[in-house]
Amino acid sequence: MPERSASADDRESRTDAAARWREEAVRNLQRMANFATVAADAATPVAGATAREEVYRKRQARLYRYASSRTRRIPLLFVPNLGLSRPYIFDLMPGASFIEYLTKEGYDFYLLDWGVYGPEDRDLTMGECVTKILPKVVHKVLETSGAERLSVLGYCMGATLAASYLGWEPGAPVAHFINMAGPIDFDRSGLFGLWLDRRFFNVDQVVDTFGELPAEMVKAGMKLLKPTMELSSRLNLWWNLWNKDYIDGFKALNQWANEYVPMPGEFFREWVKAYYQENRLVRGQLRYDGRVVRLNAIRCPVLVIGAKEDYIVPPECARALIDAVGSDDKEFLELRGGHISLIAGRSAPVHCWPRVEGWLAARSPNARRRRDDTDGGVR
Amino acid sequence: MAERSSAEALLELWKRQMEEGTKAWTQSLGQAQTADPSHVWRPFLDQGIAAWASLMAQAPANPDLMAQWKQFLDQWIAAWGEALERAMGTEAFAQALGRYLEQWLSVQAPVQRGAAQAAEATLTALGMPSRSEVMGISRRISDLDDRLEGIADQLQALALRLERVISAGDAPRRAPSGRTPQKKKRR
Numbered sequence: 001m002p003e004r005s006a007s008a009d010d011r012e013s014r015t016d017a018a019a020r021w022r023e024e025a026v027r028n029l030q031r032m033a034n035f036a037t038v039a040a041d042a043a044t045p046v047a048g049a050t051a052r053e054e055v056y057r058k059r060q061a062r063l064y065r066y067a068s069s070r071t072r073r074i075p076l077l078f079v080p081n082l083g084l085s086r087p088y089i090f091d092l093m094p095g096a097s098f099i100e101y102l103t104k105e106g107y108d109f110y111l112l113d114w115g116v117y118g119p120e121d122r123d124l125t126m127g128e129c130v131t132k133i134l135p136k137v138v139h140k141v142l143e144t145s146g147a148e149r150l151s152v153l154g155y156c157m158g159a160t161l162a163a164s165y166l167g168w169e170p171g172a173p174v175a176h177f178i179n180m181a182g183p184i185d186f187d188r189s190g191l192f193g194l195w196l197d198r199r200f201f202n203v204d205q206v207v208d209t210f211g212e213l214p215a216e217m218v219k220a221g222m223k224l225l226k227p228t229m230e231l232s233s234r235l236n237l238w239w240n241l242w243n244k245d246y247i248d249g250f251k252a253l254n255q256w257a258n259e260y261v262p263m264p265g266e267f268f269r270e271w272v273k274a275y276y277q278e279n280r281l282v283r284g285q286l287r288y289d290g291r292v293v294r295l296n297a298i299r300c301p302v303l304v305i306g307a308k309e310d311y312i313v314p315p316e317c318a319r320a321l322i323d324a325v326g327s328d329d330k331e332f333l334e335l336r337g338g339h340i341s342l343i344a345g346r347s348a349p350v351h352c353w354p355r356v357e358g359w360l361a362a363r364s365p366n367a368r369r370r371r372d373d374t375d376g377g378v379r
Numbered sequence: 380m381a382e383r384s385s386a387e388a389l390l391e392l393w394k395r396q397m398e399e400g401t402k403a404w405t406q407s408l409g410q411a412q413t414a415d416p417s418h419v420w421r422p423f424l425d426q427g428i429a430a431w432a433s434l435m436a437q438a439p440a441n442p443d444l445m446a447q448w449k450q451f452l453d454q455w456i457a458a459w460g461e462a463l464e465r466a467m468g469t470e471a472f473a474q475a476l477g478r479y480l481e482q483w484l485s486v487q488a489p490v491q492r493g494a495a496q497a498a499e500a501t502l503t504a505l506g507m508p509s510r511s512e513v514m515g516i517s518r519r520i521s522d523l524d525d526r527l528e529g530i531a532d533q534l535q536a537l538a539l540r541l542e543r544v545i546s547a548g549d550a551p552r553r554a555p556s557g558r559t560p561q562k563k564k565r566r
Contacts (some may be wrong), residue, residue, distance in 0.1 A: 058524075120521070191464070194470070195473050202480075202481060209484050209488045210491065227463055235452055
């Protein structure tokens with residue numbers, strides 16, 4: 001290979017530098033143009049675009065069934081958190097939706113939207129959710145799908161509620177259970193666990209004053225948990241302001257991240273006392289309607305997913321379910337990212353969703369039906 | 380190459396400053412003393428500006444500097460996040476937070492009560508249903524909904540049982556081939 005002269009190298013280096021300057025200049029122009037658009041355009045992206053129908057309602061809760069080819073025999077019930085935030089994050093926008101992803105894979109997808117609770121729902125308890133609403137929802141899923149069993153996927157507090165239900169009702173017709181960033185061992189629940197400790201936090205005073213956990217307090221708690229988050233997201237927005245796709249995603253996620261919802265008073269009292277302060281679930285001391293919630297009575301295949309940088313539910317807090325259940329088939333996955341990036345954002349469709357789908361598909365080997373057999377329902 | 384090394388040197392300098400600054404802040408927060416921003420940041424800021432000016436004078440600006448600057452800011456924010464997390468993860472912070480919340484709630488409680496009473500009185504004076512009355516009606520509707528659902532479930536279960544009984548009663552009457560057996564002729 002002939003030796004290159006120093007002047008040729010120098011020329012190439014200058015050309016590279018010029019190209020990079022040009023690229024940076026173009027990006028800066030795009031940043032400026034898009035900044036004006038972002039600042040002027042108050043329109044929010046359309047969330048929850050996947051077609052669905054309401055199949056059941058109880059209090060503010062709604063059970064939705066999503067349109068799909070339904071090539072999987074076992075329907076999937078998704079249980080998110082109650083209060084705190086809205087569930088449209090799971091169907092954020094076309095091309096970036098967990099629900100869209102799974103429905104395209106042929107899953108008969110059901111979402112339990114707990115709804116937004118008002119003053120009239122202050123007496124709603126976790127016990128009611130575990131012993132009344134969830135059993136009814138499970139029954140409705142089986143009734144409308146025609147299936148004999150279902151898979152349950154709980155996210156965040158929804159996973160805790162679902163685990164409590166499964167431990168309370170071991171005979172529930174659940175084929176698989178996935179805990180996605182759901183707290184189980186509250187002795188390992190990080191900063192929230194410390195702040196909500198009974199020595200420092202008087203939950204009765206909050207509930208007796210407001211009758212609920214107000215949305216403003218939810219927001220304050222979340223912002224305090226990661227004070228640099230706002231700065232970080234603004235910096236990333238500025239950096240990616242030249243990229244139209246990034247802006248669309250940012251707007252959708254930002255809209256969700258700033259929409260907090262209250263939690264019913266009695267529900268919050270129980271959540272803090274029984275779960276955070278007394279850690280009854282994992283200790284086998286939780287009791288509903290006179291029946292003990294036993295996590296070791298859960299025998300179905302279990303998948304637990306934790307996120308390495310999850311400061312809301314540290315991975316070890318979710319992982320505790322693996323040691324607590326009586327299942328032979330159980331697996332823990334620790335993925336990169338945080339609490340939200342498991343379910344939404346750019347990395348979720350790459351790192352998390354295919355793992356969930358792959359795990360479910362591996363446990364339903366004969367689940368696919370013939371394509372010509374799809375009549376809208378699974379019989 | 381000179382451009383790159385000068386940019387890297389600048390980045391290293393800022394990283395060092397970031398670490399030292401973060402350490403100083405963590406110490407201040409840990410000692411629960413009122414932090415003096417100018418006292419903590421002034422030496423690093425002066426040092427940084429001087430270094431930046433000198434590096435810019437030595438070599439022309441490099442477009443990669445933008446990416447490195449972004450990287451630096453990310454690391455700086457992450458380091459701050461960690462420092463704050465450490466400070467907020469102490470019992471002293473949790474105690475202070477709890478005390479602050481208690482004080483805030485003790486102010487809020489009479490305000491909330493007063494506002495509720497005033498709203499109730501105004502609505503009563505206007506002859507309109509009060510908030511508690513509306514909530515009461517809502518609860519009754521909810522209870523009624525529960526009962527109706529219970530009745531519907533029971534009816535459904537009853538219908539199912541009836542269906543089973545009917546089909547069980549029909550079974551012996553059917554021939555093994557599935558044909559309905561012929562009726563016996565009366566004598």
